[in-house]
Amino acid sequence: MKDTDIKRLLYAHLLCIFSIILSIFIPSFFLENFSILETHLTWLCICSVFVTAVNLVLYLVGKPNTSSKRSSLSYKVTRLLKCCIYFLMSCFSFHVIFVLYGAPLTELVLETFSLAVLLSTFTTVPCLCLLGPNFKAWLRVFSRNGATSIWENSLQITTISSFVGTWLGAFPIPLDWGRPWQEWPISCTLGATFGYMAGLVISPLWIYWNRKELTYKNN
Amino acid sequence: MRSPPWAALSRACTSVVPGRRRGRCTSGRRSRMQKISVLLFLAWVCLLFYAGIALFTSGFLLTRWELTNHSSCQEPPGPESLPWGSRGKPGACWMASRFSRVVLVLIDALRFDFAQPQLSHSSGEPPVSLPFLGKLGSLKKILEIQPHHARLYQSKADPPTTTMQRLKALTTGSLPTFIDVGNNFASYAIVEDNLIKQFVSTGKRVVFMGDDTWKDLFPGAFSKAFFFPSFDVRDLHTVDNGILEHLYPTMDSGEWDVLIAHFLGVDHCGHKHGPDHPEMAKKLSQMDQMIQGLVERLENDTLLVVTGDHGMTVSGNHGGDSELETSAVLFLYSPTALFPSAPPEVRPEKPEVIPQISLVPTLALLLGLPIPFGNIGEVMAELFSEVEDSQPHSSALAQASALHLNAQQVFRFLHTYSAAAQDLQVKELHRLQNLFSKASANYQRLLQSPQGAEAALQTVITEMQQFLRGVRAMCIESWARFSLVRMAGGVALLAATCFLCLLVSQWATSPGFYLRPLLVMPVTCGLTVATVCTGLLATTGLQLDPVVLGAMAAVGSLLPFLWKAWAGWGSRRSMASLLPMPGPVLLLLLIRFAGLFSDSFVVAEARAAPFLLASLILLLVAQLHWEGKLLPPKLLTIPRLGFLTPTGPPRHHGVHTLGLGVGLLLCIRLAGLFHRCPEETPACSSSPWLSPLASMVGGRAKNLWYGACVGALVSLLAAVRLWLHRYGNLKSPEPSVLFVRWGLPLMVLGTAAYWALASGADEAPPRLRALVAGASVMLPRAVAGLAAAGLMLLLWRPVAVLVKAATGAPRTRTVLAPFSGPPASQADLDYVVPQIYRHMQEEFRGRLERTKSQAPLTVAAYQLGSVYSAAMVTALTLLAFPLLLLHAERISLVFLLLFLQSFLLLHLLAAGIPVTTPGPFTVPWQAVSAWAFMATQTFYSTGHQPVFPAIHWHAAFVGVSERLESSSLSAFLVGANTFASHILFAVGCPLLLLWPFLCESQGSRKRRQLPGNEAEARVRPEEEEEPLMEMRLRQAPHHFNAALLQLGLKYLFVLGIQILACALAAFILRRHLMVWKVFAPKFMFEGMGFIVSSVGLCLGIALVMRVDGAVSSWFRQLVLAQQRGGEQSGLVFTGAESSAGEAQPHLLPLCSQELLTSGTSLFYNSKL
Structure with a gap:
């Protein structure tokens, strides 16, 4: 039972990675002069859309929280709206945090915001898919012994690794190498993407290694 | 329910034997000896660092x-x-010229x-x-x-x-x-x-x-x-x-x-x-x-x-x-x-x-x-x-x-x-x-x-x-020649001393740690080595180099210590416990260490230091949440019985802590606006706000800025007064408090007047020129003199406590809930139930007291709970004002931010530190690291850069009438300007230890801010748990001293690895293109900053010890007076009090040795 769960998790994660790789290659067929560094904003948008789409598909296929009692249309619509609001809120709060961390306030606003969107895609969208617009559940998952399934565990790992990746991405900025990817926010977006992908790879492996220790309260 | 301890205490007190008195005296002396040896130990460690820095410098900076x-x-x-x-x-000049061009x-x-x-291809080898x-x-x-x-x-x-x-x-x-010592550092x-x-x-x-x-x-x-x-x-x-x-x-x-x-x-x-x-x-x-x-x-x-x-x-x-x-x-x-x-x-x-x-x-x-x-x-x-x-x-x-x-x-x-x-x-x-x-x-x-x-x-x-x-x-x-031996020796000495700091800071709080034997041997060894070397050199007639001599003495004292420590440590503990830091903090310190090896990061440190600080702060908040300290979710459904366990950590509300974190980040970002570029580059432009107001043209903007600066001054003063008022220390009749009440506003007035004169000196009418010039010389002197007088007063009478003879039994107080009607919510219930409980306890105690024959004479002492931090905050404010005067006017906003952000940081850190009553007290590594990061960040946000052309030379002329009146005074003023943040944060370092105890009363304060108008708030009821606050530290003087030692060593370690990294970078990268432009100036600034910080740290710790000593003697006098006054009397001590006018004295247990052994009975506010 548990092994099959881990397998499903692995496949889902591989799909996410695949979507990121696709977002690098597919647009070059349709757009001229597409490259990650030069048309960075375009790539960011495409990557965000792809990852969101894959997450939604996974959500619709997998239906992780089957406990929703009501299934009326109005409930679904309010839920969807709530999700959108949550997503926007997270984008804005990430933007504020970036500015507080030292990002320029008045210049490169669009770039900073697209980084916030990307990071939200990597962190908030999976949370929304898995836990729904339920802030208390989020707080619960992101605390010690808060995870109640391997999905929530993997959510912890991917989210934290995305954050750490973004954080590490800021370090090359002051170096005097003069590379194009050192500009704000390219190194951070790349860091976030690599961190997210690393999290996607690491979390099934970590769960597999620790499958003996991981016991959840629910089941 | 336990039996009330005071009963046991009074029983014990009746059987006081003279022998105990002697014990008290020796314990007091032991405590003093402990303090002195802690200070001596810190001084010795500082000297080791200085010897390392001097040795490295003599080999590197020619x-x-x-x-x-x-x-x-x-x-x-x-x-x-x-x-x-x-x-x-x-x-022809000296010689006839052969060429004219x-x-x-x-x-x-x-x-x-x-x-x-x-x-030419004469040899057979193929041409390269x-x-x-x-x-x-x-x-x-x-x-x-x-x-x-x-x-x-x-x-x-x-x-x-x-x-x-x-x-x-x-x-x-x-x-x-590299250093051509000349008249002019300001330009090349x-x-x-x-x-x-x-x-x-x-x-x-x-x-x-x-x-x-x-x-x-x-x-x-x-x-x-x-x-x-x-x-x-x-x-x-x-x-x-x-x-x-x-x-x-x-x-x-x-x-x-x-x-x-x-x-x-x-x-x-x-x-x-x-x-x-x-x-x-x-x-x-x-x-x-x-x-x-x-x-x-x-x-x-x-x-x-x-x-x-x-x-x-x-x-x-x-x-x-x-x-x-x-x-x-x-x-x-x-x-x-x-x-x-x-x-x-x-x-x-x-x-x-x-x-x-x-x-x-x-x-x-x-x-x-x-x-x-x-x-x-x-x-x-x-x-x-x-x-x-x-x-x-x-x-x-x-x-x-x-x-x-x-x-x-x-x-x-x-x-x-x-x-x-x-x-x-x-x-x-x-x-x-x-x-x-x-x-x-x-x-x-x-x-x-x-x-x-x-x-x-x-x-x-x-x-x-x-x-x-x-x-x-x-x-x-x-x-023109590096001395590699000296450089390597200096680096090794620095590294060994850092290791020593780490070792002893781990050791200090463990039981059975005695400092004096550890201290005596290395010092004697060091002195012996120094004397022997001097003798040898004197007899052989070689030239005596004080740097080498100092280094020899340092090594001579360090080696036996490390050897002894190694022997002692190896037998007891594994080496794994040597790195006790939590991983993320270690990582941040490592990044800081490694960053000093890259010239780009040294140049960009003004942005890197706030980044690391912000990371640490977010990490602290996240960690608090992760460990479940932010939200009490499990307790939400269970009726709160927190007041029964007062030793537990204060439950901080999540939003409150999050607000602290965001406020901190905001402060850091705002302070970053006062940024100065290391050099003139097109990519970076210095903040225009660093220039003095006098250089501004345009009257309106100038006036607005002047208003803002004076506003910052006044709000700094108001904030400090408000803080003291909140903890009640403002009511004390002590001279130092009187100085805070009246001297500080005078200082603000003087500073504002000086700024007005300095910024408008050119616009003064010619008749008043001389007057203006004279006043702009005298005003800074007056402010500095006032600050010095304030510090003297503080050192003379550091105990800011109000003593009142309270008549009647202290316990008959109105118990009044600040609301009427049935409790509506859980919060109300939380509030009312303790009231009822208290009332019952009150009744019980009253009955108990009535069984005793005599009504006790009571003395109420207010604000003992914040006596240490009040002295610290007063000292810091008194230091900050003269330092502020040395900066350009608009830096006053940064100083306001500095106080605000250190206040927020202390609160945030206190949220994560549990208050342990019996000790040992520890200051966690993240607190010390955050403090050191903040000192670095403030160095940059006050418009400094570690390059010589960026030094604020104008500071040399503040309060100095003639140009270059005395070069040492100018150097002192410029140094104080440059290292202002180092001084303030080093002196304020003991606050890291004190603040969690101060925040102990937070829970009770919170409650007070619940609904209710002024009248209701004034009759607010006593809390169940009397916050002992900083008196907890006095209960365990041994642990207190050990904690101070540990704090000092940890701070020295964090500073020490910075100077070690700078020295190592300069050593390894001495062939680097940027060594004279980046690494060498950075090393010099770090070295000077380290010296200033370590001196400040020792002074800060000494100040806390002085307050401690004063509190002890204050107790002794009080007890003596009570003994003279009546055969048995009660002593009541109070923690915080906001309105001393109608303050109700809190009962504070004071288990200091003196009181336990004296013949006075002591009210002990126990948990029944």
């Missing part, structure tokens, strides 16, 4: 004093008349082998085809065709082989070291006598084109100049093409006497691609063409000099002292014949090696100028031969006269220098003086009898050359 004396035409260098050959010739082509990093003539070989064909051609007109030398540069130092050497003829302008100055003073037109470093070195010296930016190392062509555009037109126009062209392309190509790259070949070919073009345009009275300022390594870098870096090209050419003979044809590929600075006296004498005063180069005698009549005698005489002038000048310099500075070796100096006087006498004798043999002339020439070379060798020895 210093030299700059003399501002100048040579002049009218004043010959020696007592004798001007030499042979120059007499009677008009326009010179073209100096400086090709940066033109290594010697770039111009080396290719070996490196891209840079044989590209300067025009030189070779000239050398072959006109051997009498040109000569190629290998010039030997002295380290440091960085462009600025080489330019200084090439113009002053001296040996620039050369203050010593130099060739350019001599050119200008003799009326020559100097035209410059090329590297804009010259602009900083010789501001305003050039009659015409074309500067091009040298900053971008990757740009190979801008400078060179810019020069080439102007070079030939300028030459053809003839409006010049001295033409200097400084090409950078070769150097930049080396940095970017390395020498073995096709680009280098292109660059050299371009230079070759340029030289070709120049040679064609030269006229007969012109000398062409082509030289490189230094070489480059195989990888294309420079800065160090390797063979490849120091060898450079020197090529001389003139259309008139220069040399009487062709070059000796022994080995044309190995030309003569001459020191680089020889060019300076040679050029000066060839052009008929005085040799710059500080030159220690030797003239190239070959160039002073008579070319026309090639009699060997007259040639030798000409050479001897040039050498003699040169020797006289060098002797004059040596004489002046050794009188001004003591860093030259005395013995060697005497030897050289004797040599000079002998040579000089011989030369004079030869002049008297011109028929002297040629052999005698040659002897004189050799003697002069010996003298000049001896001087150079001696100067190199003391000015």
Whole structure:
């Protein structure tokens, strides 16, 4: 039972990675002069859309929280709206945090915001898919012994690794190498993407290694 | 329910035996001894660090004093008349000029082998085809065709082989070291006598084109100049093409006497691609063409000099002292014949090696100028031969006269220098003086009898050359050589001391830790080693170097300590527990450590430090959440019984802590707006708010800014007063508190008035000028005097406590809930239930007391719970105001932010630290690291940068009437300005320990801010758990001292690894391009900052100990008074109180030894 769960998790994660790789290659067929560094904003948008789409598909296929009692249309619509609001809120709060961390306030606003969107895609969208617009559940998952399934565990790992990746991405900025990817926010977006992908790879492996220790309260 | 402890206590008190009294005395003395040994230990650790820093500095930073004396035409260098050959010739200075014009082509990093003539294919080896070989064909051609007109030398540069130092050497003829101690740190302008100055003073037109470093070195010296930016190392062509555009037109126009062209392309190509790259070949070919073009345009009275300022390594870098870096090209050419003979044809590929600075006296004498005063180069005698009549005698005489002038000048310099500075070796100096006087006498004798043999002339020439070379060798020895042994020793000492800090800080709070035996042995060992060394040195008669002596003593005391510690540690614990830091904090400290090894990160530290601090803060918040300390979700459903367990950590609301974190980030970001760029670069612009208000034009904006600054001052004052008021310390009648109430506003008034005068001094009417000037001198002095008086008062009476004799039983108080009606919510219930409980307890206690016969006389003491931090905060405020005065006006906003953000940080940290009653108390690593990060961040946000031109020199004139009244006072003022943040954070370091205890009353305060109007709030009920606050520390004096020691050592460790990283970076990267520009200044600023911080830290800890001692004696007096007053009385102590007017005294347990053993009964507010 548990092994099959881990397998499903692995496949889902591989799909996410695949979507990121696709977002690098597919647009070059349709757009001229597409490259990650030069048309960075375009790539960011495409990557965000792809990852969101894959997450939604996974959500619709997998239906992780089957406990929703009501299934009326109005409930679904309010839920969807709530999700959108949550997503926007997270984008804005990430933007504020970036500015507080030292990002320029008045210049490169669009770039900073697209980084916030990307990071939200990597962190908030999976949370929304898995836990729904339920802030208390989020707080619960992101605390010690808060995870109640391997999905929530993997959510912890991917989210934290995305954050750490973004954080590490800021370090090359002051170096005097003069590379194009050192500009704000390219190194951070790349860091976030690599961190997210690393999290996607690491979390099934970590769960597999620790499958003996991981016991959840629910089941 | 336990039986009330006071019952047991009173039982115990009835059976007091005299023996206990003696015990009390000894315990008091022991506590004092403990404090002294803690301070001594910290001082010893600081001294170890200082010894390491001094040892490293003595090996790394070679210093030299700059003399501002100048040579002049009218004043010959020696007592004798001007030499042979120059007499009677008009326009001649020291010597007749041979050339009236010179073209100096400086090709940066033109290594010697770039111009080396290719070996003719005589030997069987195949010719090596490196891209840079044989590209300067025009030189070779000239050398072959006109051997009498040109000569190629290998010039030997002295380290440091960085462009600025080489330019200084090439113009002053001296040996620039990193620190040339002169009058002027504020700019790079050369203050010593130099060739350019001599050119200008003799009326020559100097035209410059090329590297804009010259602009900083010789501001305003050039009659015409074309500067091009040298900053971008990757740009190979801008400078060179810019020069080439102007070079030939300028030459053809003839409006010049001295033409200097400084090409950078070769150097930049080396940095970017390395020498073995096709680009280098292109660059050299371009230079070759340029030289070709120049040679064609030269006229007969012109000398062409082509030289490189230094070489480059195989990888294309420079800065160090390797063979490849120091060898450079020197090529001389003139259309008139220069040399009487062709070059000796022994080995044309190995030309003569001459020191680089020889060019300076040679050029000066060839052009008929005085040799710059500080030159220690030797003239190239070959160039002073008579070319026309090639009699060997007259040639030798000409050479001897040039050498003699040169020797006289060098002797004059040596004489002046050794009188001004003591860093030259005395013995060697005497030897050289004797040599000079002998040579000089011989030369004079030869002049008297011109028929002297040629052999005698040659002897004189050799003697002069010996003298000049001896001087150079001696100067190199003391000015221009790294001492690797000392550098390595210093780094090792620093590292060992850091390790010691780590070890002992872990050890300090473990049980059974006794400091004194640990302290005594190393100190005696160190003293012994020092004495033995001194004795040895004295007996052997060697020169005594205090730095080495200090280092020996440090090592001598460190080794036995480490050995003993190792033995003690190994037997008890595993080494794994040595690194007790939580992983993320360790990672952040490691990043900070590693960042100091990258020049980019050192330059960008103003942004990197706030980034790391913000990361640490978010990490703290996230960690609090992760550990479930932010939200009490599990407890939400269970009725809260928190008041029954008062030792538990205060439950902070999540939003509250999150607000603290966001507020901190906001403060840091706002403070970052006051940013100063390390240097003028287009990408970075300094904040316009760093300049003083006086420099502003536009009255309205100025007035608004002035208002904002005064507003910041007033709000700083109001915040401090509010804080003291909140903890009740403002009600005390103690003089220090009175000073806070009345002296601080006076200081604010003085500061505001000073700013008004300083910013509007130019607009004052002329009649009031003198008055304004006098007032702007007196006001800062008055503020500083007030601050000093306040600090003195604080030291004299540090206990800010209000004592009141309370009549009647202290426990009869109204219990009134600040709301009426049925409880509506859980919160109300939470509130009411304790009230009822309290009431019952009250009743019970009243009954119990009534059983006792006598009603106790009670003394209520307020604000004991915050007595330490109140003293600290007062001291910090008193320190901050004079420091603020030294900064530009608008920095006051940063100071306000500084206080605000440290307040927020302390609160945030306190949320994560549990209050442990019995001890041991610890300050976690993240707290200490965050504090150190914040000190660094504030250093930058107050507009400082670790480079010399960025020092705020104007601070030297605050409150000083005359310019340079005393240089030590100026240095003190500038230092206080530069290291203001270091001082404040180091002195405030003990707050890290105290604040969690202070926040203990937070929970109760929270409750008070619930609904309810003023009247209800005033009769707010007593809390169940009386917050003991800082009195908990007094309950365990041993743990208190250990915690202070641990705190000090941890802070020293965090600072120590920074200085260690700086020293290590400077050691490892001493060949780096940026070592003199980035790493060395950073090391110096860190070193000074460390010294200032460590002194401040010791003072801060000493202040806490002084308060502790004062509190002890206060208790003793109180107890004595009570004993005198009545046979049995009650003592009531209170923690915090906001409105002392109707304050209800809290009962505070005071288990200090004195009280336990005295005959007074003590109310003990227990949990029943």
